[in-house]
Amino acid sequence: MGIRGYHTSSSSIEKSYNMWIPSPSIGIYYAPKRNLQFRINYDYIGDIPTIADLSETNQWIDTKLVYHGNSTLKPYKKHDLYITGVTNNKYLNLSLKLGYSYSPDRICNYFIDTENYVLETIVNLKHYSVLSSQLDFTIKPLGKNVWTIWSRVIGAKVHGRGENYKWDGYRFQWMMNSRINLKKWTFEIFYQYPGKIAEGQLIRPRAECWSIGALYRPIKDLSLGIDWFMPFGKSFNESERTVGSAIVQNFSQIRIKDRANMISVSLSWNFSFGKNQNRATPQFDNGDADSGLLKK
DSSP states (O other), X not given: OEEEEEEEOOSSSSOOEEEEEEEOEEEEEEEEETTEEEXXXXXXXXXXXXXXXXXXXXXXXXXXXXEOOOTTOOOEEEEEEEEEEEEEOSSEEEEEEEEEEEOTTOEEEEEEEOSSSEEEEEEEOSEEEEEEEEEEEEEOTTSSTTEEEEEEEEEEEEEEEOSSOEEEEEEEEEEEEEEEEOSSEEEEEEEEOOOEEEETTEEEEOOOEEEEEEEEEEEXXXXXXXXXXSTTOOOEEEEEEEOTTOSSOOEEEEEESTXXXXXXXXXXXXXXXXXXXXXXXXXXXXXXXXSSOOOO
């Protein structure tokens, strides 16, 4: 259990907050078998608007867009509930996580179409929820870590509802790598599918990328590696856009050609020095004189 205290005030805005918000966290663990475990976690957090959010001074973003805050904003809260199942055996490690996030008063951007311009402000939503899932698994075809295949799949659906509009978004990501671990060498290949992430009314397409690498260990604590990012690739793209129901549409994209076919070299050397003065030593022995009491 935690608690947060807030106190805000401003000479230009006749509104202040002086409040305490609890932030509990609850976890339940159940392990019916040695290699099987279930977890349920619940978290609650709350926050208050900032002074900048409350200021209603007009700010011209461009000739058609004006921004100001909202002095009627109220504190908001967020509930997170997660259920996780984990199982492991000689050939497979599997983890499935299901989550539900609910924030009834979440602060979000809001647009009003006026006769001469579009007004952008911020409001407390009536409803904002995210339903998510994440699957992680590691396959060991040989029954040990000599060869591993790891993969992660993430999916989520976002729903928001305000005064005069609502939207739905989704998230999908998939990535995987395969690794071969030998006595002196490690070889790895990685791939990321171009999925999408939804955060509020923003849609962020994930970039597609891949890489291959090798690591050599001449001695125990020294390793030399080489990594080839996007071999034979043309470019690396990241982008962001608003959902179609938004009044103001925005699209931005970053395209980096220099990162394609980039080769990097790494050197890692772990070493220790000095004498450990805090080495643990036994404080008693198991000798006795038929009294059943340990000697200190």
